[in-house]
Amino acid sequence: MTANEKARAKAEQAVGKIARAAGRATGNTKLVAKGEAAEAMGKARENKESLKETGRH
Template sequence: MAHSEKSRAKAEQAKGKIKETTGRAVGNEQMTVEGRAEKAKGDARQAKEKVKDVFKD
């Protein structure tokens, strides 16, 4: 299950980065903000998984 969550975090980070970059390229501030939020959500999920790994053993 942890591997699935880590993959999900990476996917969210990538999706957010793409959305943020696209928003900047086309001048769409709403899309840029949404991309940043998705990336932050992925970062938070990844941090949670790292903490779980530390306390796993």
């Protein structure tokens, strides 16, 4: 996994967690959903990069 893609995946996960927590704190269900989606995108990106790295070895 390239360092840039790994950082991007972790950043997406962090943004998602923050948005989800803020949504829950304020009762904003749209923000909770957006946070969950961002977190899922970060995890998917991380998994994709891990698979690409596995294929190289």
